[in-house]
Amino acid sequence: MTTDPGTDGLEDLLRELGPQVLGVLVRRGSDFAAAEDAVQEALLEAVRRWPDARPDDPKAWLVTVAGRKLVDEIRSATARRRREERLQHEPEPGPTEQADDTLLLLSRCCHPALTPASAIALTLRAVGGLTTAQVAEAFLVPEATMAQRISRAKRTVSGERFDQPGDVTAVLRVLYLVFNEGFTGSVDLAQEAIRLARQLSAATDDPEVEGLLALMLLHHARRRARRTPEGAVVPLADQDRSLWDTAMIAEGVDILQAALARDRLGEYQVQAAIAALHDDAATAGETDWVQVVEWYDELVRLAPGQPVLLNRAVAVGAADGPLAGLRALEQVEQGVPRRDAAAAWLHEQAGDLDEAARLYALAAARAGNVAERDHLTRQAARLRNR
Incomplete structure (x- = not known):
């Protein structure tokens, strides 16, 4: 000693x-x-x-x-x-066994038998090393409620036998959910997700793990520019890019390039490539939207879904004009979150300001959080008071 x-x-x-x-x-x-x-x-x-x-x-x-x-x-x-x-x-x-332990533990915490909420909570508790109180604070629930959720999750996976680590896809999905929770309470969940992704990267030989780590870094690099000092949302196009973390962007790009070089393309690598194109532009106007659309076409092929089609429509609008974007938006079903906001932006770019104001107001009424609602309300008011 x-x-x-x-x-x-x-x-x-x-x-x-x-x-x-x-x-x-x-x-x-x-x-x-x-x-x-x-x-x-x-x-x-x-x-x-x-x-x-x-x-x-x-x-x-x-x-x-x-x-x-x-x-x-x-x-x-x-x-x-x-x-x-x-x-x-x-x-x-030894070191190899320790890496296997990390993946084994993550696989167990992200078992398909668990709900996403339970998998996230158990991952943060067992692998992230957070206290139950910290996890509860992060998700704005009482500590007793979170303790019950974690206990149920442990009972669920205790009945499962793990001789080998499971499918890494489930682990990646849970880590990305953790990352998207962002900063709540005393714990920066985005930073926590990055830390766990680094551990997973050391434990596996999967380029999609590198793709997810790169994606997290490229998004997290913009964290200081996303809100005003008063907490208002700042859209990507309006962010002060001098506040972006250039070292984190460089690391994310290096990790992404190494993953892409292995020629085993996956959805997280594609999303990271799109993020890298945004981070590479000195101004919003210099974004290579044509390449962004090409990557979205790959993403539609690899992981088709309404959110992907929605983001692709916005990219098409930026690359080929708002009318082309509105045509692409027709593939997105009504009621998809943020569809009204995307339509509002495209109509504004097309010069139809009355319709844009109406859609911004509609999007605000359907917003999933207060910050987003306030931002969309301001956009509607800006056009109505022009």
Whole structure:
């Protein structure tokens, strides 16, 4: 043990190590819920003991203590004695095993048997290392409600046997949902999703993982320009691009180019390519809309859906004129979120300002959040008061 009277960095260290230790126990065949309980007990013991004497190998210490606590629990059930032996004698994992543990744990937390909301909550709790209170705050629900949701999710996956990591597609979908929640409460969920995507990237050899990581970075690079100091939404075309994080954009582009070079195109790589074209333009007017439309055509082929057709129609309007955009918008069903806003913008570009104002007002009434509603209301008022 090394003497360390302080607690500097202890919380961050335990948050980083907790999911890794849980992954080791899960890979060894432990019940998910029981393993997490054992890890939490080990973390609490570390909080009590490490400020006075921190171990030379903190992860090994936690694995040992959590394993012992799990064994103590298992001893009460004779049917689990074989698992106890395996926990006591299995060697420590190497780097490859640790990467497998990360993917295994993410696969379990994102199991198809879980609802998206439950998968997100369990991922943030078990892999992200957030407390139940932090997850509850992020989703604006009482802590007791979130605790019940996480407990139900753990019971669901505890009945599933995992010998190998599952389909990475489900994991990517959950991480993207986490990313799109953005910043709520004390936790930046977008940053948390990026951190988890980096872990997944280290654990897999899938260019779509790189595509999702690049997409997150290219979008997150614009975060400081998306709102005014008062919290109002700033559309992409009106953002102060000097506020964009150029280092993050460069990293995202590098990751994307490496993924595209492997010639296994997927939807996240395509979305990242579109984001890169926006980030590459010095001004909104310099955006290469023709290429953007070409990438949307690829996205329609890979992942057809109404939201994709909606975004493609806006791109067509920017590339070929608003009337072409309105024709493309006819493929999008009425009632699709933000369809009215897109139609309003296209009508405004075409010079039909009365119809644009009507559609902006309609879009505001159907907006999914207050910031979006206020922005669309201002657009309608701007045209009516012209």
